[in-house]
Amino acid sequence: MLERFALGAQIAIHPVSLLMILLGVTWGIIGGALPGISGSIAMALLLPLTFGMNPAVALMMLAGVYIGAMYGGSITAILISTPGTPGAAATVIDGYALHKQGKSGKALGVSLITGTIGGIVSVFILVALAVPLSKIALAFGPPEYFALGIFGLALISSFVGRDLVKGAVSAVLGLIIATAGTDPFSGTPRFTFGTIDLLGGVEIVAGMIGLFAVSEIFERFAHGVDWERIRGKFTTDLPTFLELWRLRVATFIGIVMGTIEGLLPGGGGAIAAFISYNEAKRWSKHPEEFGHGSLEGIAAPETANNVVTGTAMIPLLTFGIPGSNGAAIMLAAMLLHGIRPGPQLFERTPEIVYGLFVGMLIANVMMLVLGYLALRPSIAIVNVRPPLLYAGIMALVLVGAYAISNRMFEVWVVLITGLIGFGMRRYGFNILAMVLGLVLGFIVEANLRRSLLISLGNPWVFFTRPISAALLVFALLTLVWPIVRQARDDRRARAVVAPSPSP
Amino acid sequence: MKRADLAIGLGLLVLSAVYFQQSFRIIRGFASDRLGPAFFPRLLALTLAALALTLIVRAVSGRSDPSRPPAVRLGVFAGLVAVLVIYAFLLPRIGFVLTTPVLVAGAIWLLGLRQWGYLVGTAVGVTAVLYLVFARTLHVLLPMGPLK
Numbered sequence: 001m002l003e004r005f006a007l008g009a010q011i012a013i014h015p016v017s018l019l020m021i022l023l024g025v026t027w028g029i030i031g032g033a034l035p036g037i038s039g040s041i042a043m044a045l046l047l048p049l050t051f052g053m054n055p056a057v058a059l060m061m062l063a064g065v066y067i068g069a070m071y072g073g074s075i076t077a078i079l080i081s082t083p084g085t086p087g088a089a090a091t092v093i094d095g096y097a098l099h100k101q102g103k104s105g106k107a108l109g110v111s112l113i114t115g116t117i118g119g120i121v122s123v124f125i126l127v128a129l130a131v132p133l134s135k136i137a138l139a140f141g142p143p144e145y146f147a148l149g150i151f152g153l154a155l156i157s158s159f160v161g162r163d164l165v166k167g168a169v170s171a172v173l174g175l176i177i178a179t180a181g182t183d184p185f186s187g188t189p190r191f192t193f194g195t196i197d198l199l200g201g202v203e204i205v206a207g208m209i210g211l212f213a214v215s216e217i218f219e220r221f222a223h224g225v226d227w228e229r230i231r232g233k234f235t236t237d238l239p240t241f242l243e244l245w246r247l248r249v250a251t252f253i254g255i256v257m258g259t260i261e262g263l264l265p266g267g268g269g270a271i272a273a274f275i276s277y278n279e280a281k282r283w284s285k286h287p288e289e290f291g292h293g294s295l296e297g298i299a300a301p302e303t304a305n306n307v308v309t310g311t312a313m314i315p316l317l318t319f320g321i322p323g324s325n326g327a328a329i330m331l332a333a334m335l336l337h338g339i340r341p342g343p344q345l346f347e348r349t350p351e352i353v354y355g356l357f358v359g360m361l362i363a364n365v366m367m368l369v370l371g372y373l374a375l376r377p378s379i380a381i382v383n384v385r386p387p388l389l390y391a392g393i394m395a396l397v398l399v400g401a402y403a404i405s406n407r408m409f410e411v412w413v414v415l416i417t418g419l420i421g422f423g424m425r426r427y428g429f430n431i432l433a434m435v436l437g438l439v440l441g442f443i444v445e446a447n448l449r450r451s452l453l454i455s456l457g458n459p460w461v462f463f464t465r466p467i468s469a470a471l472l473v474f475a476l477l478t479l480v481w482p483i484v485r486q487a488r489d490d491r492r493a494r495a496v497v498a499p500s501p502s503p
Numbered sequence: 504m505k506r507a508d509l510a511i512g513l514g515l516l517v518l519s520a521v522y523f524q525q526s527f528r529i530i531r532g533f534a535s536d537r538l539g540p541a542f543f544p545r546l547l548a549l550t551l552a553a554l555a556l557t558l559i560v561r562a563v564s565g566r567s568d569p570s571r572p573p574a575v576r577l578g579v580f581a582g583l584v585a586v587l588v589i590y591a592f593l594l595p596r597i598g599f600v601l602t603t604p605v606l607v608a609g610a611i612w613l614l615g616l617r618q619w620g621y622l623v624g625t626a627v628g629v630t631a632v633l634y635l636v637f638a639r640t641l642h643v644l645l646p647m648g649p650l651k
Contacts, residue, residue: 052641163568165561169515169554176522176547183529183540190529190540191522221583222575225614387614388621391607392629398590398606399599399633403643411591419584426572427507445543453536 001131008354011056012362020053021359024061025366026374028068033076033378034389035227036220038085039069040325044213045393047205047333048400055337056352060359062333063309066326067119067363070269070306071371074111074298075378078104080228087269087305090277094290094297101293105237110295111302112236112371113244114251118303119364121255122262122310127357129263129311133318137343142454143462146447147471149440152321154475156433159264164482167430174437175444177202184446197409205332206401206410207417207438211431212325214397214418217390219425225386230379236372243295250280250296254303261304262311264323269305276300310360317341317353320443321436328435335439508567512558515551523548582613598648599638603630 011017024046031042043065050058073085078095091111098107140148153175157167180191181201192198239247254276261272280300281290290297312324320341322328334341339352346353381389401414421431455461463469526541526548561567586609593602604626611622637643 049636049641165554165557169551169558172547172551172554176544176551179544179547185536186531186540188530188540190544191525218580218583221610221614222580223573224576385616385621387611387616388625390614391610391625394587394610395603395607395629395633398587398594399603399637399643399645402594402645403637403641406644408591408595411594415587415591427511428568448543449536449538452538457537 004350004354005358007351008056008356008358011054011351011355012060012358014057017057017060017355017359018362020057020061021064021363022366022370024064025068025363025370028065028070029072029075029367029370029374030378030381031065032069032072032088033084033382034072035076035082035084036216036225036390037393038216038325039066039073039087040329041213041216042069043326043329044209045396045400047209047329047336048403050333051336051403055334055339056355056359058333058337059330059352059356060363062330063313063356063360064363064366066330067306067309067360068367068370070119070302070309071112071115071367072378073305074115074302075108075375076227076230076382078107078111078298079230079234079379080382082227085269085305087273087308088301089270090273090301091298093277094292094294097291097293098295098298103293105235106239106295107298108234108236108371108375109238110243110247110298112368113239114247114254114299114303115306116364116368116371117251118254118258118306119309119367120361122258122307123357123360123364125259125307126310126313126317126360130314130317130353131346133314134343134346137318138347140343140467141465142447142450143465143468144471145443146451147462147468147475148319148321149444149447151471151475151478152315152319153433153436153440153444154478155264156323156436157430158478158482160430160432163428163430164479166428167433168479170424170430170433171437174434174439175441176437177207177434178438178441179445184442185449197407202413202438203404203410204438205336206404206413208329208332208435209397209401210414210417211421211424211435212329213393214414215421215425215431217394217397218418218422220390222422225390227382227386229383234375234379236375238372239295247296247299249283250276250300251303253279253283254300255307258304258307259311262308262323263314269308269324272304272308273301276304306364313356313360317345317356318343322439325432325435328432328439331439505562505565505567505569507572508558509562512555512562515555515558519548519551519555522551579613579615583610586610586613595646596648598650599645600630600634600650601648603633 027046028042031037032039043062046065069085070087073083073088074091076082076084077088077091078099081092081096083089083092095107153171157171158164180198182189182199189199257272257276277297277300280296281287284296312327316322316327316331322331397414398411401410404410424431451461462472523545526544529541531539586606590602590606607629608622608626611625638645
């Protein structure tokens with residue numbers, strides 16, 4: 001394992017890699033600070049620029065964006081009470097309270113330090129869990145991969161968003177889009193409507209940029225883009241060691257919650273941040289300070305959302321199932337470079353996996369330095385008039401889409417999926433489920449057909465193998481549980497509304 | 504969202520039917536497995552139809568989420584879609600350099616900022632930066648139209 005780290009470090013400390021990580025983290029902090037541009041959108045916008053890069057470097061850069069955005073989100077959360085990313089929503093409560101008391105620098109400093117601690121710890125958790133898990137995944141055959149794909153889709157459909165049916169519709173639509181193009185098994189074209197453009201299928205990167213980024217831009221145009229400007233000068237005021245020691249419980253809670261959320265699908269750090277905030281308040285010696293400018297109230301959520309940057313990579317790298325928007329973008333970048341995540345990734349191209357591990361450590365250290373130095377430029381960019389920013393981002397998206405394969409087809413894909421995503425957000429559908437369907441379509445279909453080929457058409461092959469049977473049962477439970485819960489809630493609601501039977 | 508859910512459910516039902524029907528147009532290759540390239544799509548079409556029916560039944564029986572989506576600034580939104588479609592139509596015909604400034608200026612105008620200095624400055628600036636990054640640094644062959 002040590003020589004693998006050495007191999008990864010060799011790539012990660014190459015000057016070009018360091019420069020790209022630096023650019024990634026800087027863009028992450030700026031994008032994260034901008035309201036409406038979350039970490040995953042900032043990553044999606046950068047995707048077209050990573051084509052020509054070495055895949056290991058591209059992944060390090062994107063991870064850098066993810067990491068930087070977590071700190072960036074807290075800048076606007078603290079200074080204008082508008083979370084730059086969903087993960088920073090809990091930071092607003094005490095961050096803005098501290099800002100009003102004139103302690104903005106202290107709030108930013110605590111966010112930066114605890115975030116860096118969380119980020120670095122999460123890389124160690126990532127290594128500790130991902131490497132052994134990838135060994136388990138080595139035993140997977142086609143039935144297991146099929147079952148895993150179904151399990152992932154079921155989890156995302158049912159736990160992300162509130163509506164199971166709409167989540168499942170989203171996932172199935174994603175799978176349907178993925179069937180367009182050339183059949184992975186027989187090489188026959190299907191659903192191409194006679195065009196050559198669709199022979200290669202819908203480019204996943206374009207679909208993702210549309211669903212994640214363009215839909216958000218449409219939303220901004222539809223509902224208005226303005227946010228408050230940041231007034232005054234600020235510096236990051238790092239906490240003393242004693243102050244940091246007082247935050248140890250809150251930071252620890254953030255690490256635990258961030259680890260759990262990273263392993264489970266969805267959220268992208270927002271849920272872990274809120275749970276950590278509440279738990280930190282419960283365990284605090286000064287719970288009365290929460291809501292009125294408690295430093296613990298910043299440490300807990302900011303640790304949690306930074307921990308998610310590392311732990312969200314665990315299901316992605318070991319099984320190829322992304323649990324968050326950010327991880328989904330990382331997966332798109334891998335597919336773009338012809339890499340399939342999963343156990344083979346660890347065996348065949350250890351330099352990519354271990355390069356990413358080392359690169360993420362470097363990105364966290366860079367965030368610490370840049371968070372200190374890049375605060376003023378970030379504020380300057382947040383203060384650019386929002387219409388100018390959004391118009392510029394719109395143009396960047398379209399030119400980036402064109403650059404995917406030097407043709408107009410992807411520009412149209414981005415626009416159409418952007419409109420679809422806009423409608424889905426509006427009517428409570430689940431964008432991540434659709435993206436996952438789009439990404440897993442190939443894996444699910446190919447392994448379904450491969451399994452049935454091996455078993456000579458006998459569908460019991462999925463249930464006679466223990467891992468695949470267990471995964472499918474879990475998938476079923478995930479889908480049934482919300483229905484059971486709904487029925488129970490309905491019964492309770494009815495019991496409250498109509499206590500006595502009418503004659 | 505009752506009405507919307509009903510409409511979406513019906514739309515999805517139609518979509519699943521069309522998709523199912525289209526699966527019969529796939530030509531089965533020689534090298535195919537016994538299930539063939541149309542099996543998985545048909546499975547998906549049936550799943551989608553079942554889910555669409557669930558949405559419809561839920562909407563009709565009044566069990567949809569009662570909340571309404573927020574109002575949209577329809578003029579701005581329609582304007583943006585129009586600008587984007589025109590851009591995508593003209594880009595391959597008259598090129599990146601002539602269309603992009605118009606797209607940027609149009610988007611800023613739609614978002615309500617109407618000072619000429621900002622409009623022109625940003626339109627030219629964004630186009631120049633994108634040109635330098637994509638055409639010069641990443642060597643993307645952007646469509647140049649008559650300015651080739």
